[in-house]
Amino acid sequence: MDDRSRQQSQTSPMERSNDTIPDRLLAWIDRQPQRRLTMAQFMSWALYDPQSGYYSSRTGQFGDRGDFVTAPTLSADFAELLAVQAQEFWQVLGKPDRFDWVEMGAGAGHFAADFLAALAGTELESALHYRVIERSPQLQQQQQQRLEPWRDRVAWWTWEDWAAQPTIGVAFSNELVDAFPVHRLQWQGSEWQEIYVTEQAGVLQEELGPLSSPELTAVFTDLGLEAAIARLPEGYRTEVHPAAKQWLAQVAKGLQRGYLLTIDYGYSGDRYYAAGRRDGTLQAYWQQRFHSDLYARPGQQDLTAHVNFSALEVWGEQLGLERLAFTEQALFLMALGLGDRLMALSQPQTGVDLSRLLQRREVLHRLLDPTALGNFGVLLQGRHLSPEERSQSLRGFTVPAGV
Ligand SMILES: C[S@@+](CC[C@H](N)C(=O)[O-])C[C@H]1O[C@@H](n2cnc3c(N)ncnc32)[C@H](O)[C@@H]1O
Numbered sequence: 001m002d003d004r005s006r007q008q009s010q011t012s013p014m015e016r017s018n019d020t021i022p023d024r025l026l027a028w029i030d031r032q033p034q035r036r037l038t039m040a041q042f043m044s045w046a047l048y049d050p051q052s053g054y055y056s057s058r059t060g061q062f063g064d065r066g067d068f069v070t071a072p073t074l075s076a077d078f079a080e081l082l083a084v085q086a087q088e089f090w091q092v093l094g095k096p097d098r099f100d101w102v103e104m105g106a107g108a109g110h111f112a113a114d115f116l117a118a119l120a121g122t123e124l125e126s127a128l129h130y131r132v133i134e135r136s137p138q139l140q141q142q143q144q145q146r147l148e149p150w151r152d153r154v155a156w157w158t159w160e161d162w163a164a165q166p167t168i169g170v171a172f173s174n175e176l177v178d179a180f181p182v183h184r185l186q187w188q189g190s191e192w193q194e195i196y197v198t199e200q201a202g203v204l205q206e207e208l209g210p211l212s213s214p215e216l217t218a219v220f221t222d223l224g225l226e227a228a229i230a231r232l233p234e235g236y237r238t239e240v241h242p243a244a245k246q247w248l249a250q251v252a253k254g255l256q257r258g259y260l261l262t263i264d265y266g267y268s269g270d271r272y273y274a275a276g277r278r279d280g281t282l283q284a285y286w287q288q289r290f291h292s293d294l295y296a297r298p299g300q301q302d303l304t305a306h307v308n309f310s311a312l313e314v315w316g317e318q319l320g321l322e323r324l325a326f327t328e329q330a331l332f333l334m335a336l337g338l339g340d341r342l343m344a345l346s347q348p349q350t351g352v353d354l355s356r357l358l359q360r361r362e363v364l365h366r367l368l369d370p371t372a373l374g375n376f377g378v379l380l381q382g383r384h385l386s387p388e389e390r391s392q393s394l395r396g397f398t399v400p401a402g403v
Contacts, residue, residue: 020202021203021298022052022298022299024049024051024052025046025052025298026199028041028045029197029198034196034198034209035198035199036196036197036209037198038183038194038196038212039181039182039183039184039197039239039282039294040181040182040183040242040243041181041197042197042298043181043182043303044181045299046298046301046303047179047303048136050137052298052299053136053299054301054303055135055136055138055139056137056138057138057299058138058300059138061107062108062110063110067285067286067287067288067302068285068288070174071174071263071367071373071376072107072110072174073107073108073110074363074366074367074373075363075364076118077333077364078114078174078333079111079112079114079115079118080114080115080118081333081336081338081396082111082115083115083118083119084336084337084395085261085336085394085395086101086115086119086124086170087122087123088395089170089258089259090124090127092389093168093169093257093389095123095127096127097127098129098168099124099127099128099170100129100130100167100168100169101115101129101131101169101170101172102131102132102157102162102167102171102172102255103130103132103173104134104171104172104173104247104251105133105134105135105175105176105179106134106139107139107143107175108139108142108143108146109132109143109144109147111174112132112143112146112147112150112154113146113147113150116128116147116150116154128153129153129155130147130150130153130154131154131155131156131157131162131167132154132157133156133157133159133162134156140156143156144156159254162250162253163250163254166253166254166255167254167255167256167258168256168257168258169258169259170258170259171251171255171258171259171260172261173262173263173264174263174264175263175265176247176262176264177241177244177247177262177264177266177307177312178264178265178266178304178305178306178307179302179304180241180243180247180305181243182239182240182241182282182305183212183216183239183240183242184238184280184282185211185216185237185238185239185240186208186235186236186237187229187232187234187238192211192216192217193208193209193211194208194209194210194211194212195207195208196208196209204298215242216242219240219241219308220273222311223270223310225270228270228275229273232273232275233275235278236275236278237278237280238272238277238281239280239282239305241305241307241308241311244307244308244311244315245311245315248260248321249319251321252319252320255321255383256383257383258382258383258384259324259382259383260316260321260380260383261378261379261380262307262312262377262378262379263329263377263378263379264376264377265306265307265375265376265377266306266307266308266309266377267281267306267307267308267309268309268310269308269309269310270310272306279292280305281306282294282304282305283305284301284302284303285301285302285304286301307377309326309377309379313326313379313381316381320383320384321381321383322381322385323379324380324382324390324394324397325380325394325397326377326378326379326380327377327378327396328374328376329368329374329375329377329378330367330368330369330370330374330375331399331400332378333367333368333396334400335396335399335400336396338368339400341364342361342364342365345357345360345361345364378396380394380397
């Protein structure tokens with residue numbers, strides 16, 4: 001089983017699948033004025049079409065028996081350690097009577113269940129309101145089943161619900177932003193063109209055309225990368241993430257005061273658009289393997305692009321979400337106590353099943369693996385914090401002893 005951060009290209013970028021194109025997708029392409037979709041439209045269909053989308057029509061994507069493993073589906077340790085950080089967030093905010101933890105993109109609900117269990121019996125428990133914003137109705141159903149024991153504490157909101165009742169607390173996501181639809185661009189030596197998806201002779205094909213919106217290239221100016229872009233080789237392909245900016249705007253509306261905590265795989269802007277990354281980061285994920293045939297089996301495989309953390313920081317500042325800290329998942333979890341858990345496993349223990357002990361140790365190491373989950377970025381942004389709150393050091397963002 002592979003963690004999603006591993007990069008394994010198995011097909012060449014130009015290889016095209018001859019799978020039958022689903023009628024609903026074909027009908028959608030036919031409805032467009034130029035019979036073509038932006039990659040963002042194609043991804044939206046492939047991931048979220050109500051009847052055929054990867055996240056809306058299938059079950060069993062997550063976990064060791066599914067298509068991919070995320071940190072919360074690997075073990076409860078991830079949510080338990082975040083529960084430690086949650087208590088500190090609450091304290092820094094002055095222990096408000098009501099503290100909302102809003103999870104955006106909750107998958108099959110593993111994180112929420114383990115997090116709520118970890119906080120049971122703590123001082124924070126009575127203030128805690130858990131809110132889930134989930135795009136896929138199918139996943140929402142799975143979450144509702146898994147969270148049945150906490151039905152009094154959990155509610156499902158739309159983005160509009162959240163904007164109508166702004167919260168004090170934390171907006172949290174793990175591997176949400178990598179699932180947002182992206183636009184694909186190609187550098188033509190002096191200008192960008194957009195890569196569209198169309199159909200010819202029963203096969204999905206790529207087609208270049210003018211940008212669907214002039215705003216798509218604003219990110220290069222926002223990040224001060226114009227000079228670096230001018231030097232990119234002709235034919236260079238990459239992605240831009242307007243959906244991530246729209247998401248930050250929604251968070252800024254919903255979060256009255258508190259923290260935005262984003263965990264995902266990605267790069268800083270200069271690394272994202274480095275000249276050597278000639279084909280961007282967008283990849284397909286199928287049967288536990290990354291590959292580059294984005295058009296194979298539409299609706300049956302995941303499509304995912306790395307996160308541009310610098311863009312999140314710069315756009316966040318524009319929207320009133322102030323950058324507070326950035327670290328890597330391995331350091332974050334170690335600072336929150338993963339090291340102590342590993343240490344406890346190495347103490348002599350009697351009556352413990354050795355194979356279970358070794359399994360457990362492997363799981364903890366996978367959360368720290370510098371070539372996979374451990375390398376994920378952890379970005380903390382703040383909203384409407386006082387200078388004292390802003391200057392508080394937070395346990396997950398301090399360098400753990402011995403590192
Ligand atoms: C890769 S999964 C990660 C799930 C979970 N957080 C985990 O780590 O196991 C992405 C999740 O984000 C949800 N999602 C994607 N776009 C969304 C949006 N705009 N609003 C709410 N949920 C969204 C997907 O349906 C799915 O639950």
